[in-house]
Structure formats: C-alpha cells, structure tokens
Amino acid sequence: MDQNPQNQKKWKRHSLLRTVILIGFVVLIAEMIMTGRLSQYLAPRLHMLIYVTLGILIILTIASIRQMFIGQSDYDCDCEAHKMPRSIWTSLLIYGLFCLPLAMGLFMPDKMLGSAIAENMGVTLLSNDVRKLAQVNVSPSAEEQQEQDQLQKPTQEDGESPEAEAEKSPEQPVAANGDAKPATMDDSQIRQLFADSDFGDFYTDIAVFLYKQPVIKLDDRVFLDGLTTMELYAKEFAGKEVETMGFVYHQSDFSEQQFVVARFSVSCCTADASVFGILVEDKNAKSYPIDSWIKVRGKLELRNADGFDMLVLKAANVEPVEAPKDPYVYYSFDTPQGSE
C-alpha cells in the first residue's frame, strides 16, 4: 500500500486514460453492432461473443472509473504484479497503441476486401487453381507461358495428391457427354445420379437440392457448399444453368473474355478469409470494373485444364448490383440450418 500523494495522482491519471480507452472500445463495438458493420469483420457465429464482450467491457469501464475516483484501494497495492508503465514515453507508446485501433475504427472508412487481397491470397476456382489458367486460355504469349510454367511446378508435383484422385474417381461410372439430364427426373432418380460417390450424405443432399432447380441459384447461403458440390460432381453439373452474385476479379494472365465472379469465405475473422469463385467467359469481360458487384446467369461448361476437370460459366446475362451488407459467405458448418 502506498499513500504517497504523488503516486496517487499518477495512479489517477493512468486510470483516467484507461477509462477513456475502455469507453472508446465500448463506443466502437456498440457502433459496429448498431450499424451492422460488424459482419464485415466477424463471422455471424462469433457475433454473440461480441455482444457478451461489449457487456464485459462496460463492466470493466465501470471498474476503471471506480479506480479513478477511489484511487489505490487495499486491493490495488503498488506491488510488482501490475505495475503501471514507468516513464512518460512508455506510457505514451502503450496507450497510443490502444488508441490506434480506436482511431482506425472510428475515423477511417470501411472498405470491403477486394481483388488486391484476393490476389495476395490466391483464388480457388471450381475444381481448379487460378494459376492453372494457361491451359484454359486460348493462346497465351510465350513469355506468359514460361511464367505460368514456373508457377505450376509446385502444383504439378503433387498431382497425385489424394484430392486429385478423389475428384476423378466418382465421375467414372457416369456417361461423360456433359449434357444436362432432362429436368423431369424425380428426387430418387437424381439421388441415384450422385449416389455412387463416397462424399457422404451431406454433399449428396446438396447435389440433389441444386440439381432439381431449373436455374441453380447460388445465393449467399449455398455459395460455398454449392461450389464444393459442383466441384465434386463436375461432370454431372456441366450444362446446368446457374445464377450467382459476387465481385469482379481480374488477373493479368486472364484472356480478354475471362473474369472471375468471386466471394470471400470467412470462418472466424478476415485473417482466415479465402477466396472462391467461378471463371466466367463473357465477350465484354473487360468492361466490368474490378471489385464491382455483379449478378451473372449462364451455362456451366466442362473444360479440361492440366488433366483436371473444370467448370466454366458461359455468361448469358451480366448485370451490376449493389454490394450486400454482409459481403462474406460461410460454410453451413457455421449456420447449421444453411442449405435447406
């Protein structure tokens, strides 16, 4: 216990700063919850935790205000356990560090993740990697080709990975004419179509659910599971019509007629985001601005790239739309009632 008035004063100043910072966090989080901006930073399944955190932070703020007025109580003795930062510079540095997220959160505008980050992370396309596009391209220049080859070495090396095997095995029993089966089949017949694989009921269910629709709607809820399903059953889904929404992603090695309609998938926070998309072929591909949001409708076509089957969306109709409030897509793992 320390009743030195100088120290008491110092303690109160520290408590004041801490209180201000805590209030800042409360304001920031409350604002994010109220405006719905929270969904740009966290997956919905963590939102409940943030509500609880807000409550705890409010309690901590009250505790800090109490410390500010009462000063060091019997409990808060000046022992080694929680010593306050000593010099003015270290305290400036430390409290400055806490102010940084507050300042950024309150005074800088939101920006959705876009193509720049997607390029950093790499985009996963339907059963393929965006770096293998050279094979889909009509005629890449020699220089580009060389660059592509270098990039591909790693991926070719593990061509024998279990994933590649798994992709091929289920497709063998099915006639590979690539045309859509007539939509007159009933559920059990469709189910039969997908039953030979060993991907489990989950994906079979989604496959049937999607296959039944005359135009498959890949909306926010089924986007990821739908893409995974189509990737597993690439041959069966070739020829089907699909409608989906996402942001426009270009890459320097795309041809004039290619772009990707992409979505970020998030499982907890944006640090674990990954990018999924469908390669779209459209005459006016270059006319859609990067990162703008569009709705695409078209027919899936099966291509062969580097020995892999790959689905490409031949666009029939592309229209610009507003970006959704929650820009990310999630696996049904996050929202159990998802796909149905």
Next chain:
Amino acid sequence: MPVNFRSLLRDSLGAVILGLAVVWLTTGGTSNPLFANLITWSPRWLDVRTFFLSILLEAIPFVLLGVFFSAFIQTFVTEAQVRRWTPKNPIIGLLFGGLLGFLFPICECAIIPVVRRLIQKGMPLHVGIVFLLAGPVVNPIVLASTYTAFTRQPDMAMYRGITALIVAFVIGILVLLFIKKNPLRLGMETEIRHEAQHLEATRGKLSATFSHAVDEFFDMGKFLVFGALISALLQVFVGRETMVGIGQTPFTSHLVMMGMAYILSLCSEADAFIAASFSSTFQSGSLLAFLVFGPMLDLKTTLLLFHSFRFGFVVKLILAVTITVLVVTLLMPV
C-alpha cells in the same frame, strides 16, 4: 516544470479523445463514421485496417475469457485443490496435461493466462506446458472444425491431434528434465503470498476480480494489439502467395507453412479452413506442420508468452517447439 508538462500532455490527450468520443456520439452513429470522407485513404491501408480490427475483434473476447477464467481460478480454486487433482507421477501428469483440453476447450489466446495461473497455484511446470501446447489443438471444438475443413481427408483431424500430443509430450519431458528454475516472470512464491494478501484484504471478491480484469486487459492487450497490427501489415503487404513461392522441397515447404502459421496468427478454431485452402499447393505433411505449429506458437501468443514467462525460457521454448514440430511432421506418415 517537466512534471507539469507531463501531466498537461497526458490530461490533454485524454481530454482530446474524450472530446472526440462526445462529438462522435452527438453527431449520431451513422454508417459513415466521422471524418471518414474528408481524407482519401490508400486502399492498402484500408485493407490493413480491416484485417487489424478483424483480428482484434476476434481475439478480444477470447483473451477476456482467459482473463476471467484465470481470475475465477484465482478466486475460487485453492492451491490444495490443484495439487490434489494433478497426478503425482510425472508420466501420468504429462497425459493429464495433454488431455486437459477436453475439459477446458479454450483456444491459444485464452490459454496463456490460465496456464500461468495454474502454475502459480502449484501445477507442476511440465504439466502446465503440455497443457499450454496441446490444449489449443487437442480439444473437441478444434478437432471438429478440422474434420469439417478437411472433408476429403477425414484422418487429418486425427493426425493433427496425435502430432500435437507427441510434440507436447516431447517438450514436456524436456521441461521436466532441464528446467529447474521457475520460468514465470514473477517469482512464484512472492506472487502467491502477494495474492493471498490480496484475498485477505479484499472486501468483495467480485470487485477484486473486475479490478484485476482491468489490469490484465491492459497488460495482455498491448501485446495483442501489437501482434494483430504486425500480422495485418504482413497479410496486406507480403501476402500468402509470396510466402508459398519461397520453398517447395519437403523440408522448406514445412518451414514455409510453419512460418505462415506463425505470422497469420489465426485462431486454432479457424486455421483448418486456411490449411484446407492450401491443399492443392502443399503436401499433407506441410499442412500438418501448419496445423500443429500455429496453435502452439504464433506472433500474438509469443508476445503474450513474453509477458507471462521469463525471456530465456520463452526463447528456449520457441526453439524446442519449432524443431520438434519440424522433425515430427517430417516423420509423420500422412
């Protein structure tokens, strides 16, 4: 004079922030925050902001959880109880530490304050370290998310759990054999005596817990904020593709994936989804290294470790964990 200047500076800084908060509150929380449109920010920095805030928002609840859990242990669990529960036999103690995660499924941000508290309460050091390393992997939530992420390789979750246990046991045995000195930042005995005094002096346990939590929040928070900032900067300005390009032999690809796990500082609940997104580029062994190393050590937890344990001990721990994970995952028949 300097004293006056200092206090002036501090008070004015606080006043400015408080003032800004008031201005913001009175202008009403519209979707466009204050000043947002007055300055044109570079898109890269806005991306840094997104990652930075996102990592913080994700981690703060778990750090608070750890802080309160540790405060709870502090207030309601006695040293005698901890001693009674922990097996006397060192080998059974290792197993106990490795499987404690099933009882307390907490992730890597939350586990550090908890383990520190348990060690202070008399849990043997090697048991605590095994729990620290294995706990964030070998628990039902993390294994379930791994199973979900690797739909095509269902054994990945099993390999992940087993590898993490092996690594944790190896480190636990090393600690048992070679670490004789107490590695906590504060001498264990003084700390315990000090806490006991607190408890006697405290009128209300609840208010003590909250006062303690404020202190812990700022103690742990500074490291968390710093780690999140570095991780966000690296994600935007370096990028995963660059890191992938560095190494492709089995040895270097393991190292690259471990480095990536370290820098990305993902929550152990979520990292399996990232690992799965690399499955076309990397072999399963390197993915396993990523999945085992990340929860044990990453940028933000390293800073938290330095806060709780002595410098020399943390350095030794980092070296030992890195080498063990590398060797075990290279030998693992995935």
